[in-house]
Amino acid sequence: MFPLKEFKKSLLVALWFVALTFPLMVIQVDPIERIVNWRWNNMFFVAIGSFVLSVVGKAFFARKEQQLSKKRTAQNEEVQDTIFQRVLREPRYLWPISLACLAFAIAFPFLFSTYQTNVMTTALMYVVLGLGLNIVVGLAGLLDLGYVAFYAVGAYSYALLNHHFDLGFWTVLPVGGILAAFFGIILGFPVLRLRGDYLAIVTLGFGEIIRLVLENWNEFSMGPSGIANIDRPGLFGLDLSLNMSILYLYYLMIFFLIITIFVVNRLQDSRLGRAWVALREDEIACQAMGIDKTKTKLVAFSLGAFWAGIIGVVFAAKTTFVNPASFTFLESAIILSIVVLGGMGSIVGVICGAFILILLPEYLRALSEFRMLAFGGILVLMMVFRPEGLISNVRRVYQFKKNDRGEK
Amino acid sequence: MSEIILQVSDLTMNFGGIKALDTLDFEVCSGEIVALIGPNGAGKTTFFNCVTGIYTPSSGDVYLHKPGGEGRTRLNGMKPNHVAEKGMARTFQNIRLFPKMTVLENVMIGRHCRSKSFILGAIFRDKKTRAEERSIVDYSYALLEKVGLASQVNELAANLSYGAQRRLEIARALATEPFLLLLDEPAAGMNPQETAKLVKLIRRICDEGHAVLLIEHDMKLVMTLSDRIVVMDYGRKIAEGTPAEVRTNPEVIKAYLGEDD
Structure with missing residues (x-):
């Protein structure tokens, strides 16, 4: 049942869109011939397209509304989880699935070309970055728009230490992480009092400051021309061919990813992780319950930054070249989108989000002109239909034996 | 044998030109239930916020003394999380x-x-x-x-x-x-059955050795539950005593019902 009134509204929407897009889609000025081409058939497409989309959207909302009211009337009924959440909750399914994923990941380089492996390595890097940012944004609820700054710190620490002192990948890896964590604390201190939008603005500024310093301080970072000829990661001093080192880096990333998932999962389910979530939910109540806000926030910032630093080192080793252009705001925005799209605070969600946002553009190169358009569109649709992300976070369920004393 | 566990002296809190708390003296002893009442805007919640470290009071002292422990701790300017660690916990008026x-x-x-x-x-x-x-x-x-x-x-x-x-x-x-529990309007929005359950619960908490300081507008609850009542108006303490004393106190009646001219 779809009332006529809704159709009328959709018709209005379509007309409005036609009017809006008229100058863009219909009028085409040919400056050489000095004539105007009127592309009326475009107007027709816009009208049909917006009408159909509007009807579909309205139908969707109507259904959602219906479901909601049904849920309200039958309150005692168990709230239906999505299929993902049910699978995630059941260790019986979870283990085989993760083992299958792991087997596929290990076999991947032998099934596909080197190019694919390289793309996959990039995707894995973004997964780890997303998981790192997830600590800050998803768990602790601190909106950080300058996350790429820590990534840059990691990348430049390897680039510079390698360039000046010839330090190897494995030596710099922890150094890069710790340096980034240190920068996380430096950023954390001034923004302790800030929340929400204000915090976002300051972190955005911090990210830009780091990038501008790298761009303009020529003596230190060699400016926009960047640092080239960075060593690839070493394997016990072996001389690896290019293909072999791509393979090596891929497995390295798999290894890092497993460690990251393990650590983030444990952190999430610990005293510290609970404190982060509580901080996100209500800062004042959190403090009144005895949680040290300063310490908890700084730890979130520095741990999040630590992962970015590690991946920064890997990035420098992978591309063997760094310059400030790799660390623009767009990069922060993409990592943040991974977290938001995937589902804040949900590890599986972030992994899915990273694969979607990094791999899809890679394989849809034919449509690359529309990449940003699709990107924006997807984000808008997600925010409207699933604001909690693809796979939302499920709180842990504790089991208790029935108490024989009974309840009052 | 009861000892003073919370001592507040000359507590003043200014918000710009407004004195939300005006030289308030106050104490809570171990094992008792004290109710803090007063008309809306009398400064009750401000008092809670000053004591628990959410606000820093403009002047005056707040001391917390652990029953059976040695010495007392000055709470002024202490962060809320340290106050909680010292043994005073609170609930919030608008549930948090x-x-x-x-x-x-x-x-x-x-x-x-x-x-x-x-x-x-x-x-x-x-x-x-x-x-x-x-x-x-x-x-x-x-x-x-x-x-x-x-x-x-x-x-x-x-x-x-x-x-x-x-x-x-x-x-x-x-x-x-906590050895002192601060409840900010625990019965607000509850129906009579829930309130009755709450009274039992607070009693039980007190019997288990926690002192309770509560803000409440439900007079029936206050009168049945509290050992001592402190009445505030315009940031000042205008009366203090047992429920029976407070009920007949002309100052209190004036504050609640207005002056009779």
Whole structure:
């Protein structure tokens, strides 16, 4: 049942869109011939397209509304989880699935070309970055728009230490992480009092400051021309061919990813992780319950930054070249989108989000002109239909034996 | 044998030109239930906020003394989390739970300041951390049993009924092992049955050795429950005494009903 009134509204929407897009889609000025081409058939497409989309959207909302009211009337009924959440909750399914994923990941380089492996390595890097940012944004609820700054710190620490002192990948890896964590604390201190939008603005500024310093301080970072000829990661001093080192880096990333998932999962389910979530939910109540806000926030910032630093080192080793252009705001925005799209605070969600946002553009190169358009569109649709992300976070369920004393 | 556990002297709080609290003197002894009443805007919640460290008072002193312990701690300017660590916990007038955490997790947050594990413990999950985690869960569950929420441990806090949320807030505050519990309008928005249950609960909490200081507008609850009542108006203490004394105090009647001319 779809009332006529809704159709009328959709018709209005379509007309409005036609009017809006008229100058863009219909009028085409040919400056050489000095004539105007009127592309009326475009107007027709816009009208049909917006009408159909509007009807579909309205139908969707109507259904959602219906479901909601049904849920309200039958309150005692168990709230239906999505299929993902049910699978995630059941260790019986979870283990085989993760083992299958792991087997596929290990076999991947032998099934596909080197190019694919390289793309996959990039995707894995973004997964780890997303998981790192997830600590800050998803768990602790601190909106950080300058996350790429820590990534840059990691990348430049390897680039510079390698360039000046010839330090190897494995030596710099922890150094890069710790340096980034240190920068996380430096950023954390001034923004302790800030929340929400204000915090976002300051972190955005911090990210830009780091990038501008790298761009303009020529003596230190060699400016926009960047640092080239960075060593690839070493394997016990072996001389690896290019293909072999791509393979090596891929497995390295798999290894890092497993460690990251393990650590983030444990952190999430610990005293510290609970404190982060509580901080996100209500800062004042959190403090009144005895949680040290300063310490908890700084730890979130520095741990999040630590992962970015590690991946920064890997990035420098992978591309063997760094310059400030790799660390623009767009990069922060993409990592943040991974977290938001995937589902804040949900590890599986972030992994899915990273694969979607990094791999899809890679394989849809034919449509690359529309990449940003699709990107924006997807984000808008997600925010409207699933604001909690693809796979939302499920709180842990504790089991208790029935108490024989009974309840009052 | 009761001793003073909270002593407030000359407490003043200015917001710009407004004196929300004006040279307030006040004390709470161990094992008693004290009610703080007064018309809206009398400064009751401001008092709670000053005492628990959410506001820093403009002048005056707040001392907390652990029963049986030595010495007393000056709370002025102390951060709320340290105040909670010292043994004073509170609930909020407008419920401030962590809505997207489960009921059990809400209480577990209260255990935060009584446990220690940190980053490394969380990652490696050694024996000590596991034991600590186990004890946090058990302690929290026992508290939920006490307030009657044990059947809803895995429910999100946001999905609880209003009365249940108030009780959960009390359980969360109790999880910090306070010897003084501050309740800000615990019965607001409750129906008579829920209020009766709440009275029983507060009694029980007091019998178990926690002193209770509560703000409440429900006069029936205040009169039946409290050992002592303090009446505030315009940031000042205008009366103090047993329920019977306060009920007949002309100052109090004037503050509540206005002057008779």
